[in-house]
Structures are given as structure tokens and as C-alpha cells.
Amino acid sequence: MYKGLVESLAERRGRSILLCVLDGLGDLPIPELGGRTPLEAASTPNLDRLASGGAVGQHVPIATGVTPGSGPAHLALFGYDPVDFFVGRGILSALGIGFPVRAGDLAARANFCTIGPDGTIADRRAGRIDTERNAELTELLSAGVRIPGVEVFVRTEKEHRACVVFRGEGLSEAVSDTDPGHDGLPPEPPKALDPSGEVAARVVGEFLRQAFAILADRHPANGILLRGFACHRDFPSIEQRFGLKAAAAAVYPMYRGVASLVGMEVLACNDIDEEVRAAGKAASDGFDFVFVHHKPTDSSGEDGNWKAKAEAVESFDRALPGLLEHGFGVVCVTGDHSTPCAMKLHSWHPVPLLISGGPQRSGWSRRLTEREALAGSLGTFPAVELMPLLLSSAGRLGKYGA
Amino acid sequence: MYKGLVESLAERRGRSILLCVLDGLGDLPIPELGGRTPLEAASTPNLDRLASGGAVGQHVPIATGVTPGSGPAHLALFGYDPVDFFVGRGILSALGIGFPVRAGDLAARANFCTIGPDGTIADRRAGRIDTERNAELTELLSAGVRIPGVEVFVRTEKEHRACVVFRGEGLSEAVSDTDPGHDGLPPEPPKALDPSGEVAARVVGEFLRQAFAILADRHPANGILLRGFACHRDFPSIEQRFGLKAAAAAVYPMYRGVASLVGMEVLACNDIDEEVRAAGKAASDGFDFVFVHHKPTDSSGEDGNWKAKAEAVESFDRALPGLLEHGFGVVCVTGDHSTPCAMKLHSWHPVPLLISGGPQRSGWSRRLTEREALAGSLGTFPAVELMPLLLSSAGRLGKYGA
Numbered sequence: 030m031y032k033g034l035v036e037s038l039a040e041r042r043g044r045s046i047l048l049c050v051l052d053g054l055g056d057l058p059i060p061e062l063g064g065r066t067p068l069e070a071a072s073t074p075n076l077d078r079l080a081s082g083g084a085v086g087q088h089v090p091i092a093t094g095v096t097p098g099s100g101p102a103h104l105a106l107f108g109y110d111p112v113d114f115f116v117g118r119g120i121l122s123a124l125g126i127g128f129p130v131r132a133g134d135l136a137a138r139a140n141f142c143t144i145g146p147d148g149t150i151a152d153r154r155a156g157r158i159d160t161e162r163n164a165e166l167t168e169l170l171s172a173g174v175r176i177p178g179v180e181v182f183v184r185t186e187k188e189h190r191a192c193v194v195f196r197g198e199g200l201s202e203a204v205s206d207t208d209p210g211h212d213g214l215p216p217e218p219p220k221a222l223d224p225s226g227e228v229a230a231r232v233v234g235e236f237l238r239q240a241f242a243i244l245a246d247r248h249p250a251n252g253i254l255l256r257g258f259a260c261h262r263d264f265p266s267i268e269q270r271f272g273l274k275a276a277a278a279a280v281y282p283m284y285r286g287v288a289s290l291v292g293m294e295v296l297a298c299n300d301i302d303e304e305v306r307a308a309g310k311a312a313s314d315g316f317d318f319v320f321v322h323h324k325p326t327d328s329s330g331e332d333g334n335w336k337a338k339a340e341a342v343e344s345f346d347r348a349l350p351g352l353l354e355h356g357f358g359v360v361c362v363t364g365d366h367s368t369p370c371a372m373k374l375h376s377w378h379p380v381p382l383l384i385s386g387g388p389q390r391s392g393w394s395r396r397l398t399e400r401e402a403l404a405g406s407l408g409t410f411p412a413v414e415l416m417p418l419l420l421s422s423a424g425r426l427g428k429y430g431a
Numbered sequence: 432m433y434k435g436l437v438e439s440l441a442e443r444r445g446r447s448i449l450l451c452v453l454d455g456l457g458d459l460p461i462p463e464l465g466g467r468t469p470l471e472a473a474s475t476p477n478l479d480r481l482a483s484g485g486a487v488g489q490h491v492p493i494a495t496g497v498t499p500g501s502g503p504a505h506l507a508l509f510g511y512d513p514v515d516f517f518v519g520r521g522i523l524s525a526l527g528i529g530f531p532v533r534a535g536d537l538a539a540r541a542n543f544c545t546i547g548p549d550g551t552i553a554d555r556r557a558g559r560i561d562t563e564r565n566a567e568l569t570e571l572l573s574a575g576v577r578i579p580g581v582e583v584f585v586r587t588e589k590e591h592r593a594c595v596v597f598r599g600e601g602l603s604e605a606v607s608d609t610d611p612g613h614d615g616l617p618p619e620p621p622k623a624l625d626p627s628g629e630v631a632a633r634v635v636g637e638f639l640r641q642a643f644a645i646l647a648d649r650h651p652a653n654g655i656l657l658r659g660f661a662c663h664r665d666f667p668s669i670e671q672r673f674g675l676k677a678a679a680a681a682v683y684p685m686y687r688g689v690a691s692l693v694g695m696e697v698l699a700c701n702d703i704d705e706e707v708r709a710a711g712k713a714a715s716d717g718f719d720f721v722f723v724h725h726k727p728t729d730s731s732g733e734d735g736n737w738k739a740k741a742e743a744v745e746s747f748d749r750a751l752p753g754l755l756e757h758g759f760g761v762v763c764v765t766g767d768h769s770t771p772c773a774m775k776l777h778s779w780h781p782v783p784l785l786i787s788g789g790p791q792r793s794g795w796s797r798r799l800t801e802r803e804a805l806a807g808s809l810g811t812f813p814a815v816e817l818m819p820l821l822l823s824s825a826g827r828l829g830k831y832g833a
Contacts, residue, residue: 031514035494035496388780390801392466393460426496428498429493429500430499430500431502
């Protein structure tokens with residue numbers, strides 16, 4: 030994709046777009062399903078109707094063979110080159126809990142952990158302490174840690190998960206994780222990954238010294254591990270780039286975070302029914318682009334539960350007519366990446382997608398499945414090229430050249 | 432595509448290549464045709480024979496979701512990256528009428544128009560005055576306008592369409608259109624789009640002041656609108672880049688223009704029969720590459736007339752045996768972009784193509800259609816990658832590395 034080309038052609042008028050992301054949608058053939066994927070095995074009358082009347086294809090989330098995290102995968106779907114617009118875990122965590130990050134802030138994802146008598150990590154998740162205990166500890170740390178010239182914010186995510194944001198001059202993200210990734214090892218000291226990271230490494234080291242002192246008698250949460258150091262920079266918004274006033278309906282904080290990063294208005298929801306209503310309200314409030322996130326396809330894939338994954342697809346299928354009632358001009362259903370049940374992990378496999386509405390080569394596919402996607406009229410393309418296809422389908426992209 | 436790679440491998444010998452471009456060839460399924468496209472509905476015994484013995488695939492003109500103008504779309508087919516080698520409308524107009532543009536010339540497409548008593552545009556096309564009247568006016572303007580240090584050429588295209596070329600020092604194309612694009616508005620003043628455009632904006636402003644004075648009593652053509660300001664730069668020729676001595680047989684000026692831009696010898700023709708003869712003459716005169724342009728597929732698509740579009744395909748099919756008689760080593764038939772009847776516009780949809788001659792994975796497709804193209808052995812690729820495929824098929828591209 031040529032840099033800046035699509036932005037230069039985007040028009041600020043046209044039909045509205047609904048993008049439904051079934052997280053981790055793509056899968057592999059499953060022997061117990063007779064070689065079908067969960068998507069093939071699911072009963073999806075509403076998706077089938079949409080596929081028959083629209084066009085089907087598949088996207089490659091980042092690049093052939095590359096497995097994406099959720100952040101880059103969603104950014105690509107929103108039309109942001111996932112390498113040019115890389116966002117580290119720390120910033121995604123901070124955005125996900127609604128922390129008002131500013132340009133230059135350095136954020137890290139944190140785990141409360143249990144440190145054993147020998148100084149090694151006995152449990153990287155501190156026995157999955159409950160969220161209330163977590164909140165008590167983050168308040169202690171916020172109140173107790175003092176670093177000259179640097180503001181430190183410690184915020185609760187959920188269970189053992191928290192987020193730390195450092196605000197001050199000269200903080201770079203070139204700092205190594207302190208979480209070694211396995212129990213039985215000692216926490217790593219934060220190290221500068223290049224000279225630009227030296228100030229930040231000292232600040233993080235001082236934070237950890239004070240934090241471990243404060244947490245010392247708080248077993249099982251007597252330690253804290255930091256990873257995914259990331260600095261915040263201002264992103265051009267989806268409205269600036271593509272002329273789309275956009276809203277996001279999502280249950281999980283992480284997806285709200287990545288949506289807010291590109292300037293979407295975040296509609297916090299607790300379940301798919303609330304998402305359907307929120308999408309409807311956004312449509313009637315004049316939003317041009319609504320992103321709806323559906324998580325259970327990914328969770329069940331990570332559990333390796335193909336039955337639950339097919340059911341997660343079916344629960345979306347049941348919600349679909351409610352979404353279609355809102356009169357979007359173009360509807361796209363896809364995933365951000367594959368989460369094959371056999372792997373219990375994100376994977377690099379292409380992800381099926383369908384587009385309904387606008388001029389399409391339609392009538393060539395009957396279903397949205399991995400197999401039909403491969404032969405669908407939309408072909409195979411990088412996820413970052415989805416946005417131009419949606420904009421064109423919605424009559425929102427001008428002609429290139431005379 | 433790696434920059435410079437294909438040029439470095441091109442050899443100055445091999446078989447000859449015929450590239451037939453059926454303008455706007457790609458289309459969408461049409462309900463009245465039982466979900467077939469015009470290309471599927473057309474009777475094309477000669478193309479079918481070529482497809483069966485050759486290979487089929489499809490190209491993406493510019494990028495996924497991006498709708499091309501005819502200029503960039505043809506440049507891509509000729510192996511010129513359509514973004515690196517962007518050419519504005521004004522230059523394409525000037526080249527199209529055979530005006531000998533030089534590097535640095537600033538050209539604009541012009542419309543004679545009718546200005547109403549209130550100073551707004553009553554008709555952007557001046558009642559489509561005839562070409563003779565147009566020629567009279569362009570002579571008046573050429574003779575009458577005097578700008579110190581700048582030569583001004585005003586040339587007739589057809590009906591209300593003309594072309595203006597400014598030749599002088601420091602003229603940049605960073606000048607805004609004076610054509611507001613709609614009747615009922617006053618002409619816009621030419622504005623510099625950045626500081627480099629200030630000289631040109633003043634020159635264009637002075638031209639318009641004098642031109643409006645000269646045209647004042649020439650109702651209905653009492654005004655002139657300029658758009659698509661573009662500076663000419665020298666293009667590396669198709670012979671320099673790919674070692675091809677090339678000729679173009681085209682009826683419409685615009686396509687002759689884009690062919691001459693890449694150094695093709697232009698063979699002006701009045702119809703497809705003349706094109707067949709011109710292609711034959713070029714083959715026997717030792718040209719390595721002949722481009723034949725067929726317009727009616729695009730015109731009928733823009734009219735939304737699928738019956739006429741199928742007939743336009745059939746008229747090419749009838750001419751095809753005549754073209755094949757000339758013994759080209761490799762024959763390619765494709766379009767520059769899609770012009771779906773349902774849209775009456777250019778579109779972004781991939782364009783079917785076939786290559787016959789040279790070693791191909793043949794026998795996998797029976798026809799050149801959108802559906803067969805999707806599954807054809809040539810796959811889907813950007814239009815700019817067609818040239819290396821043609822060169823290789825013609826035995827004109829060396830091996831990369833040892």
C-alpha cells in the first residue's frame with residue numbers, strides 16, 4: 030500500500046460502515062469435526078445470508094507467517110500500518126483502563142507476583158489475587174512511591190494485572206522487561222536497551238526499589254513485574270486520516286484502548302446485546318464507522334475448546350440481525366487474527382472476511398468460512414488494505430488520477 | 432516489486448509482445464444476465480481459444496480498493512509504478528492532442544464555459560460548442576494573450592474541451608483548479624497550493640484576465656475553466672527501461688498521450704480495423720511491443736449498458752484473429768480497470784487478464800472472465816507486475832543471480 034495514497038483520496042461523505050471483529054476467528058480443520066473448522070461447523074444462517082449477497086475473501090493480519098498481538102492486528106484492520114504505527118503493550122494497557130495518557134508518557138504492563146524466600150518468583154500471578162486486593166495495592170504504591178521529577182501512576186486492571194505510567198522528561202521506551210516470563214527465576218533488573226533508555230531504566234529501577242519495600246509484607250503479592258515498556262505518541266485519528274467519525278462498542282478494556290488510540294469514541298458495553306444497542310445509537314447519532322468487538326471466539330480458541338468456539342460464532346450470528354437493522358451502508362465481518370483451537374494461541378493464518386453492501390462481485394460464495402474465503406471474490410490481501418476496500422464500498426474514496 | 436530489478440534483468444532480444452487493453456473491462460455480476468458479468472455473457476470464441484491455450488489471472492490496477500483514472504492505470508500496465516510516475520490531467524490532455532510538451536511545461540485541461548449575467552457558471556460545457564467553434568476560440572486566445580516571459584499555447588481538443596500549456600521559468604503545478612466542478616458557482620481564482628506555486632498562480636491569473644476579456648462577447652463560450660495543472664517531466668522510455676521498441680494503436684487521444692509519454696511510437700487509428708492493420712505493420716516493421724487500445728468496453732460501462740458492453744467485447748473478439756495473424760510471440764488481453772455497468776464509473780475491482788504464448792501453466796481455464804480469472808494460474812497481482820510477466824513469457828528477462 031502506498032503511503033498517504035488512501036488518505037489523499039478519502040472523501041468526508043458517503044455511506045456508513047459497520048466493522049464486526051470476531052476476535053481470533055480463523056481456525057484450522059479439526060479431526061473431531063470431520064476436518065471442518067469451528068466456523069464451518071457452526072450454524073450461521075444470518076452470516077450465510079450476508080455472505081451470499083456480499084463478497085468473501087481473507088486477510089493476512091501483518092505479513093505472511095507473522096502472528097500478531099491484538100493491538101497491531103486491530104490497528105491493521107483500522108487501516109493503520111501495524112509496523113509504522115507500532116504500539117507497545119504498556120500503552121495498550123493504559124488506554125484499555127481509560128488512563129488519559131499523554132504524548133511522552135512511558136507505560137508498562139504490571140503483574141503483582143509472589144517472591145519466594147530465595148528471591149526467585151514463586152508465582153508470576155500472585156495466586157491471581159482478586160481485583161479488590163489489587164486496588165488496595167495500587168493505591169499504596171501510588172501514595173508511597175516518590176521519584177523526583179517524575180510522576181508515577183499505578184492503576185488496577187483486573188486480578189493480578191495492573192499498569193504503571195511514568196510521566197517526566199526524557200523517558201524512552203528502550204527499557205528491558207523485568208518479568209522473566211517464567212516462575213523460578215528472579216525478577217530481571219530494568220536495563221537500558223540503548224543509550225536513550227538510561228534515564229528511564231534508572232527511574233524504573235528506583236520505582237521497583239520503593240515498590241518492593243512497600244509490598245514486602247503483602248504476601249502473596251509481595252512483588253511486581255513490569256513488561257512491555259512503551260511511550261505514547263499522538264496518533265492521527267481515523268477521522269483525520271479517512272474522514273470517518275468513528276465509534277467502538279467493546280466489552281474488554283484492551284479493545285477500547287486500541288479504538289481510543291485512533292480517536293474512536295468508546296462505547297463501553299457489558300455484553301453483545303449492549304453492543305448491538307450501542308451500535309444502533311451510534312448509527313443514529315451520525316457516526317460514519319462503528320467497530321463492534323466480539324471476544325468469545327478468541328477465548329474459546331485459547332482454551333482449545335472448538336465446541337465453545339462454534340457456539341461463540343453462533344452467539345454472534347444470533348446478534349447479527351439486530352446489528353443489520355441499523356441501516357449501515359457497508360457491513361464487514363472478520364477476525365483480527367486466527368486463534369486455532371489446536372494451538373490454543375494466536376496464529377499467523379489468514380482470516381476470513383466478508384463485505385456486504387456497495388458494489389461487490391457477489392453471488393460467488395455461500396458462507397463465511399476459511400475454505401470459501403480462499404476462493405472468494407475479494408481474494409487474499411493484507412489486513413491494512415481492508416480500510417480502502419470498505420471506504421470504496423461505501424462510496425467514500427475518490428479516483429486516483431485522471 | 433523491487434525497484435530497478437526488472438530493468439536490470441531486461442534483455443534487448445526475444446519474442447514480440449502484443450498488449451490489448453479493453454478499457455474498463457472488469458465488471459460485476461448483473462441480475463438481468465442471471466448473475467453473469469458482460470464478459471461472461473459475451474460470445475467470445477476467439478478469446479476462449481486463447482484462454483484455453485494460455486493462462487488466466489487478474490490484476491489490481493493500483494492498490495486494493497483504489498479506483499484509477501485511465502492515465503495511472505495504463506502506466507501501471509506498461510510497467511511504470513503509477514505513484515512514482517504520477518502524471519496529472521493537464522499533461523495527459525496535452526500529450527493526447529499530440530502537443531510536443533517539454534520538461535518544465537505547465538499544462539492544464541480547459542473547458543470553454545458559459546458565464547451568466549451574475550458571474551456564475553451557467554454551463555460548464557458552453558452548450559458543448561462544436562469543435563470548429565472551439566478551434567476559432569483557441570486561435571483567438573493563442574494570438575491574443577501576451578504574458579511577459581511566458582509562452583502560452585491554447586489548443587483544441589474536441590467540442591468544449593481544450594488544453595492550455597504555459598512555458599516559462601519557475602512554473603510549478605502547485606496551482607488550484609479554477610473549475611469549481613458544478614454549475615451555479617463562480618469560477619475559482621487560481622491559488623498557489625504551496626509557495627512553489629506562486630509564480631504559476633500569477634501567470635494563470637493573468638492568462639484568465641486576458642482570456643475572459645477576449646471571450647467576453649463570445650456567448651455561449653464566454654469563459655474558460657482550467658483544471659488538472661501538471662508539469663511535464665521526462666519519463667524514462669519503455670525502450671530504456673525494458674529494451675522494447677514499442678508502438679501504440681489507439682483511437683482516442685488520451686491513450687495516444689499516455690503511450691507517447693513512455694516513448695511508444697503512436698499509430699493514430701480511427702477504428703479497430705485500422706488498429707489491426709497498424710499492429711500488423713508495426714510487427715513487420717520490427718517493433719517488439721505493440722499496444723492496442725479498445726475503448727467501447729469502457730464507454731458502454733459508463734453508460735450502464737451491459738448489452739453494449741458485451742457487444743464491445745464481441746467486437747474485439749471478432750478483430751482478434753486479425754491481430755493474431757501478425758505472429759506476435761506473446762499476446763496479452765486485459766483491461767486497464769473495471770467500469771461496472773451497475774456503477775457507470777471506474778472502480779477498484781481487479782481486472783481479468785490472459786497471456787497466450789511462451790511457457791504458461793495453461794489448460795486450467797477455458798475463458799477470460801472475472802470468475803475464471805480469480806482461479807487462474809497467473810493468480811492476482813498488481814498491474815505494474817504485468818510487464819515482467821510479459822517480458823519473461825517472451826524470453827526477454829534474464830535470471831536474477833547465479
